[in-house]
Amino acid sequence: MSKEPWLAVNLSKIFPGLGQIYSGKKVQGYSLIFIDIALYITALWLILSSEGNIIIGFGLLVSLFCVWVWNIFDAYNAAKSRNTPEFEELRRQSKDPWLAMFLSQLFLGIGHFYIGKWLFGIFAVILIIVSSGISRFLPAIIYAVISYLAYVFSPVHRQRSKNWALIIAILIAISGLLAVGTAFFLRTYLAEARWIPSGAMEPTLHGTPNQWEADKVIVNKLNYRFQNPQRGDIIVFAPTEALQKEGYQDAFIKRIVGLPGEKVELKNGQVYINNQALPENKYLSSNQRTLIDVCTSGFEQPYLAKPVTIPPASYLALGDNRNSSYDGRCWGVVPRELIIGKVSKRFFPFNRIGIIE
The missing domain is CATH 2.10.109.10 (Umud Fragment, subunit A)
Incomplete structure (x- = not known):
């Protein structure tokens, strides 16, 4: 059965490995999910704990980002390798609705610009900017809706995969809400970053009103619990x-x-x-x-x-x-x-x- 490469990319952008599972490479997909979770937890521990090495922790975060980028390209190729030359030729004949959905997650309105819906693309940009000032959680839902509409407004929908559009939109909303919620939880209960505004802790900590010249530190909130x-x-x-x-x-x-x-x-x-x-x-x-x-x-x-x-x-x-x-x-x-x-x-x-x- 033919697979949509940009649908695989959408899935792997939400979480590494999902696109590979969709493409039939289940062992590789589950391995990527495990690696991603393990790297993230280990990096957080190294950065936040008193015993961990912060340099290694940041190094793991860089590795995590590299794995995420590679995973997107791999998901595309994994899906494409399953397709017949005829399907690939058909796919390239028109604007790809899954590419429009992917682009809508990368930058405000760009997915709608890609399919020629310029006015809605501009509206999407304004909507995201306004929603960001209302609630930290609202933009995640707006992104999901805009991405879904990028698929809906595309001139071509391939029937065998169209049911995935709503599923991916829901996953986009869930992943966005989880990201915001996780960041809020980490800052409230585990740790936060601060910069030193004065010289009262010299020479241990260098402080200055210019935060780009001052020391930036991690405040561990879990330790005293x-x-x-x-x-x-x-x-x-x-x-x-x-x-x-x-x-x-x-x-x-x-x-x-x-x-x-x-x-x-x-x-x-x-x-x-x-x-x-x-x-x-x-x-x-x-x-x-x-x-x-x-x-x-x-x-x-x-x-x-x-x-x-x-x-x-x-x-x-x-x-x-x-x-x-x-x-x-x-x-x-x-x-x-x-x-x-x-x-x-x-x-x-x-x-x-x-x-x-």
């Missing part, structure tokens, strides 16, 4: 109540130096925990002294102007650039519930990529 924050962790947290009163709205990035129940005080430019000097030479420059002189705004009396005991479920967080960091010395502790996650890895710039300590 299974364990408590530890001393030395670099954390991202929402502004405390005291900071909100001063007008701060953006998240802060600091290092935990004091844990719940500990007595903290500043003496001779050093942090003392339970009357013992805290060794911080691993991340502090030799010229850094921990003083309260940086607290020039906000509170009349800085939080660490005198010894304090950290309340339960709260943490004292300071910047590594002690000479220029507005931190817990001035405004107090960070409640556990305000901690967004742990800064685990840097992914930009590329010459500084890796685990952060």
Whole structure:
């Protein structure tokens, strides 16, 4: 039985291996599905986990993309190899409805431009742009409908495969919704990317208002669902109540130096925990002294102007650039519930990529 090469491509674009299964190469198709899932899960683990190698993780994502591209070409050839010369000649005589459907997924309206429906193509572009501003999920459904209409409006429909059009449109919608939902789940519950906007964590993290010059990091949100924050962790947290009163709205990035129940005080430019000097030479420059002189705004009396005991479920967080960091010395502790996650890895710039300590 003849197979539609561009129908196979549509299937393999949605998920690698589906086009090969449609073309009759089931072992190859199922193998591609397994490889794709395995690469994706392994790459995520390497990038997000504290133990994983982020360089290898990104390398696997590049490999995953290469497999996806190769899979599309392979799906086309697998289907074409099943066809008779007569069917191939018939297929080339008119605009291919499956190619129109594929093009509609690649770029806004281009599938309709290909079949000569210019006005609808322009309408499709406008519709996608408008829907993107309404809901993050709506464009996936719009793409599915536009792709389906690209097939419907095509001048030629081959009867043996036309029933696939609705199936593929549904798969396009499902895959789009899953992609958006997965991205939302990852960002909300597992990890997110952030850039460092200030120099308060120098030299550990380079910060600048220009995000293209600043360090970009991965914030692990899963870590603290299974364990408590530890001393030395670099954390991202929402502004405390005291900071909100001063007008701060953006998240802060600091290092935990004091844990719940500990007595903290500043003496001779050093942090003392339970009357013992805290060794911080691993991340502090030799010229850094921990003083309260940086607290020039906000509170009349800085939080660490005198010894304090950290309340339960709260943490004292300071910047590594002690000479220029507005931190817990001035405004107090960070409640556990305000901690967004742990800064685990840097992914930009590329010459500084890796685990952060």
